[in-house]
Amino acid sequence: MSIAEFSWVPAIIGGVLIGIAVVVMMAMLGKVAGVSGIASSLLRPFSAQSWQWAFVLGLLFSGFIVDTLFSPLQIEIEASTTFLLVAGLLVGFGSRLANGCTSGHGVCGLARLSARSIVATLVFMSTAALTVFIFH
Amino acid sequence: MQKISSAFIVGLVFGLGLIVAEMSNPARVLGFLDVSGRWDPTLAFVMGGALIITAAGFRLVLSRDKPLFGEVFSFPSSRRINVRLLMGAALFGVGWGLAGLCPGPAIVGLGALNEQVMIFVVAMFVGMKLFDFWPQKEV
Numbered sequence: 512m513s514i515a516e517f518s519w520v521p522a523i524i525g526g527v528l529i530g531i532a533v534v535v536m537m538a539m540l541g542k543v544a545g546v547s548g549i550a551s552s553l554l555r556p557f558s559a560q561s562w563q564w565a566f567v568l569g570l571l572f573s574g575f576i577v578d579t580l581f582s583p584l585q586i587e588i589e590a591s592t593t594f595l596l597v598a599g600l601l602v603g604f605g606s607r608l609a610n611g612c613t614s615g616h617g618v619c620g621l622a623r624l625s626a627r628s629i630v631a632t633l634v635f636m637s638t639a640a641l642t643v644f645i646f647h
Numbered sequence: 648m649q650k651i652s653s654a655f656i657v658g659l660v661f662g663l664g665l666i667v668a669e670m671s672n673p674a675r676v677l678g679f680l681d682v683s684g685r686w687d688p689t690l691a692f693v694m695g696g697a698l699i700i701t702a703a704g705f706r707l708v709l710s711r712d713k714p715l716f717g718e719v720f721s722f723p724s725s726r727r728i729n730v731r732l733l734m735g736a737a738l739f740g741v742g743w744g745l746a747g748l749c750p751g752p753a754i755v756g757l758g759a760l761n762e763q764v765m766i767f768v769v770a771m772f773v774g775m776k777l778f779d780f781w782p783q784k785e786v
Contacts, residue, residue, distance in 0.1 A: 522689045525668020526696020532661035533697065534704030539653040541714030541721055544661060546750040551775040562654035567754060569658020574758025577666050584666065584759040587674035590746040592766055599767040601742025602749055603774025608735025608781070610723055613749045614661075616736075617694060622701030623722070630728050635740030636680075642744025643680040 533618055536566075545615025546570070547606035594646075609635075650716045662755045668693040671755045673747025680744055742774075 536544040540562055549566050552559045578584045590598065606612040609631050611620060616635075620628020662671075669675040670693055678687025713719060743749050748756070748767050756764030 517687050517689055519692045522668050522692035523696040525664045525670065526693040527700055528660055528664030528667060530697035530700025530704065532657045532664060533701050534708060536657045537705060537720065538708045539715045540650055541717035541719055543722060544657060550750050550754065554772065554776055562650045565651045565654035566658040569655040570662040570754040571758035573659050573662025573666060574755035578759035585672045586756050586759065586761045586764060587672055588746065588763045594745050595763060595766045596770045598742045598746035598748065599770025600774035601738050603771035604777050605735045605739030605742055606750060607775050607778035609732050609739055612739060614751050618697050618701060622698060622705050627726060627728055627732060631732055631736040634733055634736035635743060638737045638740030639680045639744035640682045642741045643677055644683055646745065647677065647681060
């Protein structure tokens, strides 16, 4: 792994930006910025609302703009194609079953002290850590 | 129009936050989940930074009657901690731990046209679609 030593500064700045985004979403649209929920709504492209498309477009753009105009995004993936497929299936299905993911439950839900989100976050953190322990 | 442009900017800033925090790099995320190895606390600091803003921000925002461009503040209606929630979270976590990717960083990586992320995203949407075939009866 070639990643640099941990530095808390970009981590906190990034977290603050995420927090601002989430608060602004609630303030302006009154919606939870839960990526899995918004992304899955696009599965029904004609009933999905414009703001949902706009949000996903913004996410896509952030990756595109930084990667194209600034510096290539560092995306280090060791997982094989099979693992990527299985991982994707589980993340997609699991997030819908749980009605949320790291942003929906882990950021927004925790901020509201939602018991459901606290439990969901603890559970997915645990199984994720266990999975890493087993496979990496 | 205001809703659309706000949502777009929110997505953009959210994505930038993920990039700055290096959460768009699965290796960084897996470092946090690797509790028994060389533990990387980055993700904890990211969530901490976000929580500071959201905890204060939500209190302020939710003390108002309604959002700026909407009618109501909408939250998930269910408050029950049931088998579905537990199973869903468990499965999600396994998937997350397998590749170090979850929806947000995946879409950012898709924007960067990363081929491996593309594979994950396709599978992710298939997985999301498969849920439509899950019996809706509460478990």
